[in-house]
Amino acid sequence: MRDDAPRSWDSRAEAATFYGFTDLPSVAQRGTVVLTHGEGPYVFDTAGKRYFDSNSGLWNMVAGFDHPKLAEAAKAQYDRFPGYHAFFGRMSDQTVMLSERLVEVSPFASGKVFYTNSGSEANDTMVKMLWFLGGAEGQPQRRKIITRWNSYHGVTAVSASMTGKPYNSVFGLPLPGFLHVGSPHYWRFGQEGETEEAFTQRLAHELEATIIKEGPDTIAGFFAEPVIGAGGVIPPSKGYFQAIQAVLKRYGIPLIADEVICGFGRTGNVWGSQTFDFVPDAIIASKAMTAGYFPMGAVVLGPELAQRLQNASEAIEEFPHGFTASGHPVGCAVSLAAIDLILNGGLLDNVRALTPRFEAGMAELAGHANIGEWRGAGLMGALEAVQDKATKTPFASNLSVSERIANTCTDHGLICRPLGQSIVLCPPFICTESHLDEMFEKLAAALRQVF
Ligand code: PLP
Secondary structure, three states: OOOOOOOOHHHHHHHHOOOOOOOHHHHHHHOOOOEEEEEOOEEEEOOOOEEEEOOHHHHOOOOOOOOHHHHHHHHHHHHHOOOOOOOOOOOOHHHHHHHHHHHHHOOOOOOEEEEEOOHHHHHHHHHHHHHHHHHHOOOOOOOEEEEEOOOOOOOOHHHHHHOOOHHHHHHOOOOOOEEEEOOOOHHHHOOOOOOHHHHHHHHHHHHHHHHHHHOHHHEEEEEEOOOEOOOOOEOOOOOHHHHHHHHHHHOOOOEEEEOOOOOOOOOOOOOHHHHOOOOOOEEEEOHHHHOOOOOOEEEEEOHHHHHHHHHHHHHHOOOOOOOOOOOOHHHHHHHHHHHHHHHOOOHHHHHHHHHHHHHHHHHHHOOOOOEEEEEEEOOEEEEEEOOEOOOOEOOOOOOOHHHHHHHHHHHOOEEOEEEOOEEEEOOOOOOOHHHHHHHHHHHHHHHHHHO
């Protein structure tokens, strides 16, 4: 090729962008899909091909890709006041309003909000808050963090240490003091003859044994996603959060709900913790909080943690932590508009209305000989591919069946995500039943082609 010959988008993408979370052999073989615009739940590539995005971007684009109200909220705020932080005794009016709104929609009677740019940073921030409290309250040894295997909490050094995925070992993570207990996936980890209730009790005992072994006064907090998301959409086993919270309460350990995926409607309630009937001590939020139209995250503290952190900060005059764009007024304006769309604009109602159709479609696909189970909550679900349905024998891990299914779907104009041996679906909240039908038809066609 001549040096001045036009190069494809594909080769330009690969030449100058360093990929993360991307299967490089697959990109080498298939190239990169370069996207230019979106319409509702669809995105379009440089060749004009249309894809239904059953992943809502990365769980976040819940209002689709061209919602005028979100673009207008951002534009209006850019025109009015484009940027500020939430420190040094100053913050924007939008930040004030969003904090009030977040506390109002939270499960807490009162509370406080701290802003970040992402979910990872919000988890990091919460861990630093817990470490800060330990030091301030005369318990500097209270630093250990417990999470679950298969959980996903982010990519910063701390949030990746919390994440229960083996791939983080390439970074030498987890850092010391980050402990993992069992995943509440009954179908996969329940033992022969064990009831779901007994499985839940086994996990609660494991947690308690871990706390006792490590020393209860060394544990700073327990973090859990109401439904594990990037670990393959794993809802809790029956009674899980009630059993876990009883153990944590016995030892005075806060329960932090990482609601980055579940928060703002995904499971059919504002919070996943509502769907699974527990009230945490604090909430980690991001993603749908701005419907993906601005990068933003938040720690929403319940009343007790808010008060203790306030006291500890006043004792040394400040909480020494924050990001340049914490509480960015454009992000806050977008978030206020997104929350309004979800709660008052019919999006949450639509999640509830679509859930039976979503569940029926998942159940039908789970009838396939190579789908071991489907699982999910609200508008998030996963189909687990297995080699042998009766014995639940997985495909060999080097045989990425889910990757092949997802690639075939891409060919058919459907974006869906392979996660381990599962295919994950979490369509935007603005979908109609016919969008779901299109999604399931394309996925069924891909399954027929792959198996
Ligand atoms: N927590 C959960 C439950 C997530 O699913 C994610 C991202 O997918 C994160 C935290 C990290 O958020 P971010 O990618 O915005 O840093």
